[in-house]
Amino acid sequence: MINYLSTRNKNTTATPTMAILNGLAPDGGLYVPSDLSALKIDYRDVINMDYRGMARVIFGRFFPDFGEEEIARIVEASYADKFTAEEITPLVPVGDRYVLELFHGPTCAFKDVALSALPNFMVSAARLNDFNDEILILTATSGDTGSAALHGFSDVPGTRIIVFYPEHGISDSQRLQMTTQQGKNTCACAVRGNFDDAQNGVKRIFTEIPRPAEGVSLSSANSINIGRLVPQVVYYFAAYAALVKAGRIQAGDPVDYTVPTGNFGDIMAGFFAREMGLPVGRLVCASNKNDVLTEFLTTGHYNRVREFHKTTSPSMDILISSNLERLLYFVCGPEQTASYMKALSETGEYTITEEELAKIQSLFTGICASEEEGASAIGEVFREHGYLLDTHTSIAWAAAEKYQGDSPNVILSTASPYKFSRAVMTAIGMEPAESDQENMQKLEAGTGIAAPAPLKAIFQLEVRHKDVIEKDEMMQYVKDRSVR
Template sequence: MELLYKSTRNSDTTVTASQAILKGLAEDGGLFVPTMIPKLDAGMDELAGMSYQETAYAVMKQYLTDFTEEELKSCIARAYDEKFDTEEIAPLKKEDGVYYLELFHGATIAFKDMALSILPHLMTTAAKKNHISNEIVILTATSGDTGKAALAGFADVPGTRIVVFYPKSGVSPIQEKQMVTQKGDNTFVVGIRGNFDDAQTGVKKIFGDKDLEKEMASAGFQFSSANSINIGRLVPQIVYYVYAYAKLYAAGDIKNGEEINVVVPTGNFGNILAAYYAKNMGVPIRKLICASNENRVLYDFLGTGTYDRNREFILTTSPSMDILISSNLERLLYRIAGEDDSKNRQMMEALVKDGRYEITEDMKEKLADFYGNYATEAETADEIAGLYRKTGYVLDTHTAVASRVYRKYAEETGDTAVTVIASTASPYKFTRSVMDAVDKKYDAMSDFELVDELNKISGVAVPRAIDEIRNAPVLHDTVVDAADMKDTVKKFLGI
C-alpha cells in the first residue's frame, strides 16, 4: 500500500514520499506529514537480530513506499558505511544506570549525520524518479550541527548545490571551523548578523517567494531543504529509536513489550518528534522527556499549552538548542488537533503575527506522552563534571542538558523504567564548554589544545572530523544581514 503525504496546512492535496522529499516544504508553507503513521510490520524478535542498516530498511520502507527495495537499500548502504567510526552506527553506552544512545559517530560527530548521510541519496533518487531536470538547490538554516552535516552530505553530489546560513556569533568555534572550511564546488556557507531564528525565518521567506521560484525555474534551479522540516530528515531519525529498543531487548536488558523512557535534548523538536513517531509505530515508549536549555519555550509550552516566542533569546553552551521557534512542533500540533488543517493554520498565523498561540484543553490532554523540563547553564556544567568524576564518561553540553532533565524527572516521579538518553554530539564538538565544566584550569588553552586535553582525560580517540579541520584553510568568509539572504543566494547561483 502506498503511503502518501499531505501538508499540515492543507489536507486536500497529497504527494508521494519522493515528491515530499524533493519539495522539502509544502507550497502553502506547511510541513509534510504521512496520511497515517504505519505500525511496525517486523516483530521485536526479528528486529533484535538486525543490523542498523537492516533496521533502517525495515522502518523506512513503510514510509518511503514509492522507492523500490533496490533503491532504498542502495541509499541505506551508501549512507551507513565507513563514514561512521563504529560498526554499530548508533551504540548504546550504559553509565550510572542510564543508557546513552550515541548518535555522533558519523562524519561530522553530531546526530544530524544519522539523517543527513542518507538524505542526499534519497533526494537524488527522488529527482530521477520524478524526472527532474533542474539543479536542486539545498537551502538550510543551522543552529550549528545541521549545517556541517548537510554540507558534508551534499558536497560535490551531482545535480545539487547547497547554501547554509548560520548565526555568526551563535555557534561554537569548532562548529564554525567545520563549516567555513568545507570543500566542494557546490557549497556556500554564509554567516548572518542575527540568531538562528532570524536565519530560519529568512530561509522560510525565500521558500515562500513565488517570484523567486519562477526566476529560479527559468534559470534551471529549484529549492529543497535539508532542515528537519524535510520529511526525508525525520524518517531516518525514527530508525535509531526502533534500533535502540531492539538492542536493549536483544541484550536482555528489557523484556519484549517492556516500556522504556526516552530523553531528547531538543530545540527544533524534530529529534523528539521522531521518537513520538516510533512510539506510535508500536515501540513501547512510556514517556517522551523533552529537555530544554535556558531557552525554555518548549518547557513552558508543555506545561501551559501556550507557545510564546516573545522572550529574550539566550546564547548558551548548548547552541544547537538556542531556538525560540520550534518548526517541527507544527507536525505534532497537527496531529493533536485531530489533523484539522484550518486550526493548525490559524495557530501558525498567530505565531507569525503575535509571536504566540494557545492550544485547546482537548489538545493539552493529548500531550500526556510528553514531560518537559529544562537545565540551567550551571546545572549543565555540573552534570558534565559530576558524571565525569563518577564514571569517567564525558558528555557534550546538549546531552548534559538531557541527562540533568532526566534526573529531575526521576526525582519528581519516582519512575525507574529503563531510560535511553539521545546523546546528540561528541564532546569534541564543544571542547571549551566541556573542559571548562570539568576544570576551570583549562580556560587559557586554545581550542585545539583543549581537544588534546579532552583526549587525555577521556581516553576517547580524537575524531577524524576534528583532526581534518585543525589546519584547514577558511574557504567561506561571507557575512551578511538577515535582510540580504535572498540576494546572497541569487548571487551564488548567478541569477
C-alpha cells in the first residue's frame, strides 16, 4: 500500500488516512506519496468515466486504505447536489482557447471542488483510525479557501474550524462569504497583515501546539493537506476527457494547462495528474505582480524579500508558495528540500542548482501578467466573445497569450467574476458603484450574465464573525478557542 512521507525527512511517515488527519507533518514538512509509480493508471479508461467515476479511481489510488466502498460513499457525499453544473467542472470553448470553469460550487470558487470532499475524508479517516480527538481545522486564506472551508466543515460532527484572513486586500464579497457563515463550529478572524503573515502563523501553531487543548488535535484545510490537494487532480482528467469527447484531440495528444496560482497547490495537482499518466504537455504557472514564482521558475532563485503588492487578484497575492515544497521534494530529495526551507525561513531566499532547475523547466513555465494586462484581457474577451473572466482567470488568459504553445491550452478559471465585480466592471468600461451588492446588480444588468445565487444571497445575511487580531496573537487566539 502507498505510504506518505514528509518532504523534509523520508523517515517521517504516515498512512494515507493519517496524512489527511495530520494535515502537516510534525517536522513542518508536507506529506507526499512515497512512490509516484504506484499512482499510475490507464488514463484511457478513466477519461471514459463521468466525473464521479474519475474521482473514485483517483481517490482510491492516492488513499487506498479507505477501501473501495468507503471511497464510493465519500465521492457520492461530496458531489451529489452540490454543484450547479452537471459536469461539476465544465470546459467552455472561448475563441481558440478553453476555459475550465471550476466555480460552480456553493461558494463560487475552485476551492469548493476539494473542500466538498475533505470533510468527508477527514470524518471517515478519524473513524477508521479510532481517532477520538475533536479535530480543529486551522486555515489561512487569501480569499477563497476560507469561505469554501467554512462552508464545507459547517456543523460537520467532531470538527471545528478557524479561518484566518488578511484584514485588507480581499474583496468585500469574499469577506462577507466568511463573516456571514452559519454553523456553530465555525469561526473567521481577520489578521492585521497579509496572507503570508496568516499562513506563517498557522504553520507555527501546527509545529508548536499540534494539540492546543486536551482532546483537541489540529488539522488543515489548506492545500498543504494532501486530502485537499488530491481532489483537484480530478478536473485535469475531466478537462482532457472533454477535449477528446469534443473531437479537439485524440487520446494521447498533449494538452497544456495554464493555472493562475499563488500557493502552487492547483498547479501541483496538474503535476500529480501527469505522474498518474495523463498526457499533460506543459504546466504554465501564471502569476500576477507578486511574481515570486515566475522568477523562481525562470532563474531557480526563490526570494520572498520583496515588495508585497495588493492587487485585484488577491488570491494570488502570496510570496511564500507552500506547495512548491512538494515539487522540490520530487526534484531535490528530502535533505536538500529541508535545507532550502531552512534558508527560506532564516534568510527569505534560496537558489536551487542548474540541474534541479532544468528538471523543473522540463514541465513548468512561469509567466507573470500585470494588473493592466489582466484588465485588458477581461475587456477584450468580453467584447470579442461575450465571456466574462474574473480577475484571476484573466491573469492566466494573459499568460497563455504570452506563452503561445502548439498544444491545446486549457485555462483554469478559479472564481466567478461576480466575486470581484468592481474590478471586472472597470475592466469592461462600466462605472462601479459604492458597494459590491450594487456592482453585482449593475454587472448582471449590463452584461446579461446571471450572478450566482449564493453570492447574491450573502448581502442579506447577518455578519457573525467580527474578530480582528494582530498576527502575533494568533496562537493565543487558537488556544482560547480550543477549550472544549
